[in-house]
Amino acid sequence: MQVTGLQEFLERIEENKGDAVIALAGNPNTGKSTVFNSLTGLNQHTGNWPGKTVVFAKGSYRYKKKNITLVDLPGAYSLLANSADEQVARDFICFGKPDATVVVVDATCLERNLNLALQVMEITPQTILCVNLIDEAKRKKMAIDFSKLADLLGVPVIPTVARDKVGLLDLKESIHRVVFEKQLLQPRRIVYNKVIESAIEKIQEEVEVLVHGSLNSRWVALRLLDGDPTIIREIFNHLQRMDPGDQQSKRALKVVEDCG
Amino acid sequence: MDSLEVGLNQILSKAQKVRWQVGSVREVIVKSIYEQAQEITEKVVTTKEAEEDLDRKIDNIVTSKILGYPLMIALLGLVFWLTISGANLPSQILADLLFGFQHRLTTFFHWISAPEWLHGVLVLGLYRCLAWVVSVMLPPMAIFFPLFTFLEDLGYLPRVAFNLDKLFKRAGAHGKQILTMCMGFGCNAAGVIACRIIESPRERLIAILTNNFVPCNGRFPTLIAMAAVFLGILVSKESNLLASALVAGVVVLGVFITLLVSWILSKTVLKGVPSTFTLELPPYRWPKIGTLLIRSVLDRTLFVLMRAVIVAAPAGVVIWTLANIEVANLSIIGYLAGWLQGFGRLIGLDGYIILAFILGLPANEIVIPILIMSYLSQGTMLELDSIEALRQLLIANGWTWLTALNMILFSLLHFPCATTLLTIRRETQSIRWTWLAALIPTTVAVVVCFLLAQTARVLGLV
Amino acid sequence: MLDQVFALTYLPIGRKAQVIKVGTEGLIRNRLLDLGFVPSAIVEAIRKSPAGDPIAYRIRGAVIALRSEESRQIQVRVVD
Numbered sequence: 032m033q034v035t036g037l038q039e040f041l042e043r044i045e046e047n048k049g050d051a052v053i054a055l056a057g058n059p060n061t062g063k064s065t066v067f068n069s070l071t072g073l074n075q076h077t078g079n080w081p082g083k084t085v086v087f088a089k090g091s092y093r094y095k096k097k098n099i100t101l102v103d104l105p106g107a108y109s110l111l112a113n114s115a116d117e118q119v120a121r122d123f124i125c126f127g128k129p130d131a132t133v134v135v136v137d138a139t140c141l142e143r144n145l146n147l148a149l150q151v152m153e154i155t156p157q158t159i160l161c162v163n164l165i166d167e168a169k170r171k172k173m174a175i176d177f178s179k180l181a182d183l184l185g186v187p188v189i190p191t192v193a194r195d196k197v198g199l200l201d202l203k204e205s206i207h208r209v210v211f212e213k214q215l216l217q218p219r220r221i222v223y224n225k226v227i228e229s230a231i232e233k234i235q236e237e238v239e240v241l242v243h244g245s246l247n248s249r250w251v252a253l254r255l256l257d258g259d260p261t262i263i264r265e266i267f268n269h270l271q272r273m274d275p276g277d278q279q280s281k282r283a284l285k286v287v288e289d290c291g
Numbered sequence: 292m293d294s295l296e297v298g299l300n301q302i303l304s305k306a307q308k309v310r311w312q313v314g315s316v317r318e319v320i321v322k323s324i325y326e327q328a329q330e331i332t333e334k335v336v337t338t339k340e341a342e343e344d345l346d347r348k349i350d351n352i353v354t355s356k357i358l359g360y361p362l363m364i365a366l367l368g369l370v371f372w373l374t375i376s377g378a379n380l381p382s383q384i385l386a387d388l389l390f391g392f393q394h395r396l397t398t399f400f401h402w403i404s405a406p407e408w409l410h411g412v413l414v415l416g417l418y419r420c421l422a423w424v425v426s427v428m429l430p431p432m433a434i435f436f437p438l439f440t441f442l443e444d445l446g447y448l449p450r451v452a453f454n455l456d457k458l459f460k461r462a463g464a465h466g467k468q469i470l471t472m473c474m475g476f477g478c479n480a481a482g483v484i485a486c487r488i489i490e491s492p493r494e495r496l497i498a499i500l501t502n503n504f505v506p507c508n509g510r511f512p513t514l515i516a517m518a519a520v521f522l523g524i525l526v527s528k529e530s531n532l533l534a535s536a537l538v539a540g541v542v543v544l545g546v547f548i549t550l551l552v553s554w555i556l557s558k559t560v561l562k563g564v565p566s567t568f569t570l571e572l573p574p575y576r577w578p579k580i581g582t583l584l585i586r587s588v589l590d591r592t593l594f595v596l597m598r599a600v601i602v603a604a605p606a607g608v609v610i611w612t613l614a615n616i617e618v619a620n621l622s623i624i625g626y627l628a629g630w631l632q633g634f635g636r637l638i639g640l641d642g643y644i645i646l647a648f649i650l651g652l653p654a655n656e657i658v659i660p661i662l663i664m665s666y667l668s669q670g671t672m673l674e675l676d677s678i679e680a681l682r683q684l685l686i687a688n689g690w691t692w693l694t695a696l697n698m699i700l701f702s703l704l705h706f707p708c709a710t711t712l713l714t715i716r717r718e719t720q721s722i723r724w725t726w727l728a729a730l731i732p733t734t735v736a737v738v739v740c741f742l743l744a745q746t747a748r749v750l751g752l753v
Numbered sequence: 754m755l756d757q758v759f760a761l762t763y764l765p766i767g768r769k770a771q772v773i774k775v776g777t778e779g780l781i782r783n784r785l786l787d788l789g790f791v792p793s794a795i796v797e798a799i800r801k802s803p804a805g806d807p808i809a810y811r812i813r814g815a816v817i818a819l820r821s822e823e824s825r826q827i828q829v830r831v832v833d
């Protein structure tokens with residue numbers, strides 16, 4: 032079953048996670064790995080996501096007496112999971128419960144990259160936007176209003192040039208605040224059209240009863256509406272993990288699979 | 292718990308109703324997210340008149356109808372030339388250093404009066420094999436991988452895939468396969484790992500199974516030496532230019548075979564609908580050279596070298612033992628080569644060559660040394676000082692131009708090395724595909740060499 | 754002529770168009786949607802591979818190359 036890979040990985044992360052686990056997400060070609068390398072230096076190792084040929088890198092750094100574990104997720108355009116890479120990224124952010132997720136975006140290509148950022152914010156409020164490659168944006172004569180962006184998104188926005196180590200201290204500080212000083216984040220919520228919104232409303236309450244706050248019920252409702260079988264199976268496995276030793280729910284899984 | 296089952300069931304049936312109403316929920320979701328991303332971006336980004344950007348100008352050249360392909364070939368040629376010519380001197384220095392240390396080891400073994408066989412196994416077998424692999428492999432990889440990583444980080448490689456995709460589409464494969472092949476020039480094991488960039492399983496498997504048809508760093512020295520020997524026998528005159536052209540031709544043949552085998556695979560065992568092809572052409576970015584060097588040396592060069600060392604060490608022990616245990620005045624190597632002689636002759640080679648390839652399974656680098664060692668009937672691998680000396684030795688052992696040519700072809704087409712096979716096993720999680728990855732190239736190699744040998748003999752060319 | 758809806762494959766290089774409909778099914782469709790090919794998005798044909806296929810498009814700030822098999826499934830209308 033697909034979930035074993037995730038579980039195994041989560042257990043491995045849990046072993047020596049330090050004071051907090053931070054996920055690093057981003058589109059391909061955004062300099063995400065540069066951010067990861069600059070933050071962790073040589074304190075890292077790469078490995079295979081169990082059961083899948085997807086690489087992940089784990090690293091760590093120390094800031095203000097806290098040991099931070101950083102998980103570099105595979106590059107993805109979206110979390111709707113059309114490839115193994117995207118599925119791994121989604122599963123970790125959603126079920127791995129990182130203390131915060133940093134989304135690295137390309138300043139020169141904000142619109143495309145915000146697509147992913149908004150999807151992450153839909154799952155978890157603990158999101159930080161790292162706008163990388165601002166030097167490239169300047170070269171292309173683009174001006175970006177970062178504070179306005181932060182206001183619109185409702186999460187911290189940190190401009191960086193990771194390869195020149197510009198802005199990384201700000202990023203560490205922002206992570207510190209979100210994780211340890213419980214900075215309150217109110218991420219912008221994506222509003223869908225009436226049909227979808229009313230459908231969410233119809234099922235969200237029942238979903239809430241089911242997930243007991245262990246997952247974001249609005250997001251789960253959306254995935255159920257979308258009918259994506261991989262995520263529905265993963266959600267079900269997650270619920271089962273919350274409530275182990277439950278035989279009958281296995282039958283429900285079959286129901287889920289039939290629907291997918 | 293009953294409620295979980297019932298609950299999920301109820302919700303799912305409700306959800307299904309909405310799906311029927313809306314048509315495509317997914318489309319509405321993605322559209323809404325993108326529209327909001329667009330709205331936000333319009334509010335925070337102001338762009339002064341976009342000038343015709345540099346990327347476009349570069350791409351106009353790099354993907355142009357006239358210059359696109361020549362430029363690609365020129366760059367590939369440049370990378371090879373830098374790798375091969377740049378590796379010569381450091382390889383020599385490294386070899387002198389490591390083999391120099393061997394004498395000290397020998398002195399040490401004599402000093403502690405260790406038995407002769409122990410010295411043989413450990414120093415003449417294990418250490419010598421290691422020293423050989425490291426000095427032959429390390430310098431070219433330490434040059435090739437940074438160069439490759441540079442092109443990768445610069446953003447040039449996706450353009451190569453863009454230019455060549457049509458060729459691969461016709462072969463039922465994915466355009467990104469060319470990138471995994473480029474990586475394969477450095478090391479086929481690394482090339483196989485690189486196949487991860489191909490998302491769809493079918494096309495990825497095709498790329499993995501055919502990666503071996505591009506000659507890796509470990510086989511290049513063999514190809515170059517054999518090209519010189521071949522030309523020496525045929526035109527009895529050394530010509531670097533001709534030899535380079537021959538090696539280039541061999542590479543092109545490898546690419547052709549890759550496409551052919553990919554096509555056959557996609558029509559047979561890996562039949563299926565071609566998956567989506569979407570390829571981002573990212574903006575060009577000048578890489579940070581320092582980080583690039585550290586990353587490519589740590590992540591690629593040392594990684595590949597370590598794996599080669601792990602397989603080469605035991606191989607050295609085995610080879611020394613086989614060459615030094617004599618039964619009735621003939622070493623085991625001699626017996627084995629005798630058995631293989633008939634098959635070897637059939638495909639235009641000989642028993643010793645076949646045996647060298649089999650014993651060279653751990654690493655392609657040691658094929659020629661094993662061969663020389665066998666011909667000289669000495670228990671250790673050694674380096675002849677010049678191509679001329681090598682040629683004399685080979686001719687004395689019955690080589691013709693056909694033997695040299697078939698040696699080149701067999702080296703290009705035969706089974707992958709043990710490291711690559713292990714990597715394929717790990718990447719595919721399947722013994723069956725791993726076997727196929729060994730069987731397919733070997734079959735191709737035997738068929739090609741057989742046909743060539745028989746044709747040459749029928750026509751009376753040898 | 755300008756109001757005509759046609760497949761993205763036939764969009765001349767250098768021209769911009771608006772996506773009207775993504776016609777495929779399943780994974781291919783989802784992948785194209787994720788890349789930003791959603792109805793009303795603006796797409797520009799940037800360049801052809803020297804072999805004629807694939808063709809690179811600018812969509813939402815990135816340049817993405819599609820084979821004709823995929824671009825044939827996207828219906829567009831010229832806007833510039």
